Structures are given as C-alpha cells and as structure tokens.
Amino acid sequence: METTNVVTAGRVERQNVTFQRDELTIAGHLFTPPGFDEELQYPALIVQGAVTMVKENAPDNYAPLLAREGFVVLDFDYVSYGESEGQPRKNENVEGKLKDLQAALTYLQTLSYVGKIGMVGICTSGGNAAYLAATDDRLTALAAVVPWMYEPALEEPFWGSETIEKNNQKAQDARQRFAQNGEWLTTQIFTNDPMVEGFNLTPGEYYFDKHRGGSVNQWRNQIFWGAWEEWAQVFDPISQAPKIRIPTLVFSTDDALIPDQAKKFYNLLNTEKELVWSEGYHFNFYDVAPEIYKAIDAVVPFMQKHLADS
Template sequence: MSTIVSAIISLTLQGQKLSQKQKIAAMEKVTFQRENLKLVGNLYFPKNFNPEEKYPAVIVGGSLTSVKEQMAATYAAKMALKGIVALAFDYSHYGESEGLPRQFEDPQNKLRDMKAAVSFLESLPYVEGIGALGICTSGGNVAYLAENDSRVKAIATVAAWLPNEATLPLLYGGEDNLEELRETGKKAKEVYLEMGDNQMVLAYSNTDKTASHFGPMEYYMDNNRGGGISAWKNSFSLMSWEPWLGFDPTSKAKNIKAPTMIIHSDGSALPDNAKQFYADLGGEKELVWLEGYHFDFYDQEKKVNEAANNAGRFFKAHIN
C-alpha cells in the first residue's frame, strides 16, 4: 500500500486555492505559548474556509518522540477535509517547539502542552468547540486531557498506547528491569542538573537493544515513511524513564465524561487494554474495531482513511 506522507508535506498555505483533484487541506504555521515556552504547530483549514463562520476544531498528536509532520499531520489534514479545523503541533521538548532538555518525555508536560493548544484554539473566533485526537502515545495523552479539561467536548484515539501497571513488567522485561530503568533515569537527571549533559539512546531500533523501544520498528526505520521526516529525531532522553514508566492512561478512563471513540485493532498495541479502557469509560462512547497492524494506522492510506472517517464522523456529531 502506498503511503501518504509525501502528499502531506506538500501542503499549501491558508488563502491559496486548492483544486478538487489535490484533496489536500490548506495549512498555516502558528505559534502559541505554554507558560514561558513557545510551541509551534500547523493549523489545517477546511475546504472553502470562511473565517466569518464557525467550525469544530481538534488538536492532534502522534506517537512517542513524533513531530507534527508525521502522523499528526496526516490526521489533521484528513480532519480538515471533513470540515474540522485541526491543529497538529510539536509538544514541548520536541521538533520546533521550545523546551529543555530535548527529547524529554513527560506525560504531565504533554498535558500542559495540550491545555495550551486548547486555549489557542479557543482564542480563534471561528472555532465553536474543541476536541482531541490522539494516535498511539497521544491516545493516552488525550485521556489525561479529557480527565482534566472540561473544555474538551469529545476525544478519539487511533491505535492508542494504553499501558497500565499490570502490563509494564511484560513490556519492559520484568520488575527488576523496570527498577533498573527508573534508576538509570534518576542518574541521568542528576548528570543533567550537575553537568548539563542530556544523555540519549535511540528511541526505536530493529537491531540495537539499548534503544528505548526495540523490535520491528519499520515505520521509523523506513526513509520513505516516518524515518524520512527530517524534523524527527530518533532519540530518547534517558531522563525520561521515570515519568514515561509512570504513564498510566487506563486509570483515567473512569473519570472521562466527554464522548469518546476508541479506534483499535487486534494488530495494534495492547488490544486488551484498549477494550478495558473502553469498558471503564464513564460517558458516551463508541468502539470501532478494525483490521490492521499498528503502524498501518500511522500512514497507510486505507487504514488512515478508515480511522479518519470514523473520527471525523464522531467529532462532527459531538463538537459544538
């Protein structure tokens, strides 16, 4: 199956006319503040956008270490083509957004980033209501957001990464190895605070077992797919281990009241956790169980379209 990354990279700026044949959303680079940090995003506009009208809007985020030009761009463009204003942005510490140390993963930082993104969309006069769409890791991040921010009217997840305390030992080699990783993170933080040295390992690798995530990682290893996005860095700050291993989006489900759509498959990460997350949701909800491998939902057109069609339908029904 062909990828759609190359098409997304060729997006045009707001105000330029787009042919029906192109089927590419108009886009404008934007900046907004989170406390003292500048965050950078790309804002995608529906066809025939009229700033005098009102539109539903969503923030869109992708996988661990990803940047806005990867799966966030893919889905934001799809949402725009469905009449939804969509913001794909770089979390702090990644891509074009500010934040030190670089490549630092912290779910609480990302929660603050998402709240700032919601505030930015809320400030736009043509936005009538706001939702959040998370792919892979950001599926868990939007769970944090929905639990904490009542401004979010609906959320949807695609192939979400939804770990919990019970699955962590299975994912990271047992309790002893988990404790070793946490200690590695603590020591790396001490080195950074004392010497300013941000120690890194590869984020993903098919061959290097020191990578934070080792295994079949074809999306990231393929220069025709995610690995070819120049803004992305295949790096993971060792300081991230402690906050990253505390990431527990499944515990948030029972507190989420906003309408929620879970889009998943047996071939996506932690399918049993996705089903449990769905069962625990306290509000209106919809489960869409598709076929497909986890990385297919990042950039393979058939799977992306299936997921985006469902998410777009859900957002149009619930954001107002």
C-alpha cells in the first residue's frame, strides 16, 4: 500500500493511494476532510461509479463533496480499468468487482483514523455495492444513487434474441482469442446509434460530451467483448436485495435508468431502509448541479446517522 502526491482542493486533501487484490495493484484516491487529524477517527465511505467509469469520472465529483461533510472517502479504478492492473483490460466481472470492493474495505481498515465504513454506489456500482452489502459484514451502510439494479430477466426485452445470440458468439470468440494469444477484442460499452455496435444503446450524453465524461482522458468507451455474458446474463443485484441486513438508502428518480428496478430492489430489502425519490435526469447525477447536490443531501444525513460511533 502506498500514498503519494497530496493534492489540496479547498480544505479537502486528496492522496493517490494503492492497495492489493490477488497480487494485482489497485489505484485509488483517498480524500480527507477539512481539519483532518490522524489521531482522530472518522466515518469512511467507498464511492464508485457506473460501468467502465474510472475514478476521475463521477466518483471524483462525489468524493470531495462528501469529504467536506466529515468523511474519509476512497474511490478507485476497478481491476482492469484506469490505472489499476488486470488483464484483459476493461473486463466486467461480477465476482472480480466484489473482490475489489472487499480489498478496499481491507485497505480502509488498515488506516488508524477510519471508523465505520459505508459505500455510495452510483449507477452500476449501486448494484456492485449490493453484492458487497450482502456478503461482507464489515460494511455498515449502503447508499445506491440512481442505481442500475439489473437482473438477467431483462436481457431478452433489452436486446432481443438475435442480438443476444450474436453477442454470445462474439464473447466466446473473444475469450478464446485472449486465452490463446492475449488478443484483446473490444466494442463500445455505449452507443447512441442503433447502426453502431455496442453493448448498450443509450443517449449517454455524459459520455459522448467532450466537455463532460468524454473529456476524462483515463476513460475510454470500450469494453472487452468477452464480458458480454457477465454484463447481460450474470450481473444480478436484484437477487442480492433479500440478503442485505445493513441500513440501505435507495435514491432515484422517474428519469433515471430502469427506475422500476430501483423500486423493486428497495421492496425486496428486509432491513432498515430509506427510499428518496427525487427529480432529475439520470446522467446529470454524475456531474451536474443541482442533481448531484440532491444526491449528496440525501446521502450525507443517512451516512452520518448510521456510521456514527455508538
């Protein structure tokens, strides 16, 4: 584990940090609050973003805002993304991302000034956070912000049998080629044109705008073709909801992606829970005011309540 290059943003400090998972180095940013004192203890949050996002996307927008409220905040590049190690690159893997999040918990627990730990999962990471909350009792509270609460039953209505069959074959071919010679076949994770290949057909303004997500040099609109089945047939945060036993906040809107799935996830929770139904367009919650502040205003009191020392 390493920390380097302290960057001051107002009175919030950011450090570049690394930690390990299965002999792979994961790169992250650690934010500490104003007036930070290593002799004290602080509630901590892991903040992660949408599919293929790197830490410089939405996570780095949320993290300093949360740190200003008194939290130690960690965001990082999942294995195979950004500055983190791992092959094949840009590979979605449900179990792998769970291991990454568990490694982040382990890293935070090595810091003497960290107390209870929660997670804020934005979009797809809301689903990844559900896996963490369902399996690791070191996590104290969960907040899912405009979460992509997918389930495999949506595969057919989303993509149709013809596309699924074609993509399954491409995924199998990609995995074989990588295993044989390390060849790495990719496609776009997002496409806004039905004539252009990609996993998800979406307006995706945040990603295609060169002044927003498209301006983040560390991010690429790419995904390993071999990850298709993980994305469309394995990822199932809905199945994790009944297993969760920690306080959980679900924050979404009618104009978020698959909002009915967020409600379904919430209804399946058998634990202390809170639903905040706000207003705003999904992609604006990554980087636009007032939407991002609406999410922060919901997350902060929830986490302050549940991460406070008892």
